[in-house]
Amino acid sequence: MRKSPLFFAAAVLLASLSAHAQNTGNIRYKWHDGQGLMHFSDSLTAEAMKYGYDLVNDRGLVVQHVPRQLTPEERIAANKLAAEQAAKQRAAQEIASAEAQMLAAYPDEASYKLSLQQQLDTIDQQIHTTQINLRSQEKALTDLLGRAADLENAKTPVPKFLVDSIAQQRTIVTEQRNALQHEQALRTQTVQLQAKQLARYREIKAAQAQPTE
Structure with a gap:
């Protein structure tokens, strides 16, 4: 059975977290739910992924922050914004290239x-x-x-x-x-x-x- 891209992404994330845990000691997960209440867990939960979470080491220090999952609408908006920013960057590069050619042609x-x-x-x-x-x-x-x-x-x-x-x-x-x-x-x-x-x-x-x- 063919596995979805989300499966591979989750596998990569878990592998990364496992490696990170080995390097930093015992890791716990801390997050705030929809009511703003703080939670801790020894394992990664669906709620933590939904709201975003911190990886906390055995000394209570945050070693990494993982943002919450985006909704489909937010992903669309983020992709649109990224495309617009990329287009602006390409346009700026094209202008810079055209101006460099202009200076080379007309010293x-x-x-x-x-x-x-x-x-x-x-x-x-x-x-x-x-x-x-x-x-x-x-x-x-x-x-x-x-x-x-x-x-x-x-x-x-x-x-x-x-x-x-x-x-x-x-x-x-x-x-x-x-x-x-x-x-x-x-x-x-x-x-x-x-x-x-x-x-x-x-x-x-x-x-x-x-x-x-």
Whole structure:
């Protein structure tokens, strides 16, 4: 029959306590119950494990404290807290690693500022391209609307293909305008982010420049 992990954990705990007892003399178990009353026992009881207990040697000194068993809800909360702490530690390590790589790639402020400017230049080039495309699409829409207006002025019905072309062109123009707004917003956000990045770069460099005791 396959034994559960709890069985092995209990076996390990009992073996540890047995070894500890051999090294420290006679061991008794002391604990407080749910009403706060103190108990002593020569053997480990379920109640002691429930509330947590102290191992007391033959001189009455506490040689080890074993915390109480956690409830399933408490174990879930403890595991969640441990996972959150581990995630924070990983994030801090990743930031430290990224900052170390940044300092290695840009040993002085001038080189770092140049890299930041290159990022902005890339966004500016994309904005310029979008603006050119938008003007071209707006002109195409204007031409289509002009053709439709000429037909209407001539009392000639506007053909369906022209109506459909105007609707399609309006959609293209709207998409281009939205893209331009997004790129401009991205540039603004990038400028704000770069200001913080540059301040952090200067802070790290200043810390490096301080003499170590």
